[in-house]
Amino acid sequence: xxxxxxxxxxxxxxxxxxxxxxxxxxxxxxxxxxxxxxxxxxxxxxxxxxxxxxxxxxxxxxxxxxxxxxxxxxxxxxxxxxx
Numbered sequence: 001x002x003x004x005x006x007x008x009x010x011x012x013x014x015x016x017x018x019x020x021x022x023x024x025x026x027x028x029x030x031x032x033x034x035x036x037x038x039x040x041x042x043x044x045x046x047x048x049x050x051x052x053x054x055x056x057x058x059x060x061x062x063x064x065x066x067x068x069x070x071x072x073x074x075x076x077x078x079x080x081x082x083x
C-alpha cells in the first residue's frame with residue numbers, strides 16, 4: 001500500500017514522544033495529549049526549564065493503552081492539573 005501524503009503539524013503542536021504531543025498556547029501553557037512514558041514528563045520538565053513552555057495545564061487521554069497512559073501517575077505528581 002502506498003503511504004498517504006502527510007504534512008507537518010503547525011508550530012503550536014509539538015511531538016513530545018512517540019505517542020504524545022503538546023498543544024502550546026500563545027501564553028506558553030501546554031495541553032498534553034497522552035502520557036505513556038516517563039520521558040514525556042522529563043521532556044516537558046526540560047522545556048519548562050528552558051522556557052520553551054510556561055506550564056502543563058492538563059492531559060487529554062485519547063485512549064487507554066499502556067503506551068498512552070503509563071506515566072500519568074508521575075505527571076499528576078509533577079503538575080497540578082484538573083482530573
